[in-house]
Amino acid sequence: MLLSLELFVLLVLANGVPVVVARLLPNRTDWPVDAGLTWSDGRPLLGPSKTWRGLVSGTAACALFALWLDLGWMFGALFGALSLFGDLLSSFVKRRMGMDSSARAVWLDQLPEAALPMLMAWFWFPLPFWEIAAIAVLFALSNMLFSPLLYRLGIRKQPH
Numbered sequence: 001m002l003l004s005l006e007l008f009v010l011l012v013l014a015n016g017v018p019v020v021v022a023r024l025l026p027n028r029t030d031w032p033v034d035a036g037l038t039w040s041d042g043r044p045l046l047g048p049s050k051t052w053r054g055l056v057s058g059t060a061a062c063a064l065f066a067l068w069l070d071l072g073w074m075f076g077a078l079f080g081a082l083s084l085f086g087d088l089l090s091s092f093v094k095r096r097m098g099m100d101s102s103a104r105a106v107w108l109d110q111l112p113e114a115a116l117p118m119l120m121a122w123f124w125f126p127l128p129f130w131e132i133a134a135i136a137v138l139f140a141l142s143n144m145l146f147s148p149l150l151y152r153l154g155i156r157k158q159p160h
Contacts, residue, residue, distance in 0.1 A: 004135055006069050007121055010062050010076065011114055011139045014083035017061040018054030029053040033088065039095065046091045047101030058084050075124060079117040086112035102158050110140035 022030070031052045034045035059080040066076025090112045094105055114136035122132040147158075 003125060004131055008135055008139060010065060010079050011083060013061045013065055014058045014080040015113055018058045021053060021057040043095045046088055047095060049101050050088055050091055055084050078120060082117040082120055083113045086116040110143045114139040
């Protein structure tokens with residue numbers, strides 16, 4: 001049960017730290033991951049909100065937290081990177097669907113960033129698959145529930 005809680009916190013860190021760092025360091029190291037490139041459909045590859053600052057800060061936060069928990073920094077770095085890769089993947093899909101970077105896509109905005117690292121955790125640790133799936137769904141639901149609150153508190157730029 002403790003490991004499940006630790007994995008949930010790692011998901012929160014991977015996706016929350018980039019938002020906080022962006023607020024603390026606005027317009028600094030906010031280079032877009034896609035370098036402003038467009039796909040063959042003329043739309044941005046990912047969009048301007050997916051930055052190297054976010055990718056590095058989320059991955060580093062997970063590596064440090066996992067090291068502190070004795071899960072190993074390598075596990076944490078891979079977990080964080082996979083979570084953020086899931087976020088990049090959902091952004092790519094949203095751009096292909098013609099959605100703006102701030103547009104809301106329920107489940108698509110939350111599930112890939114939880115499912116990819118949790119699948120890795122399933123191979124890394126002896127956890128039943130139902131528990132891995134439950135953590136991913138719980139993260140997605142909590143993200144949908146708490147994002148509007150974080151927006152009202154001025155932490156997030158979008159209510160979703």
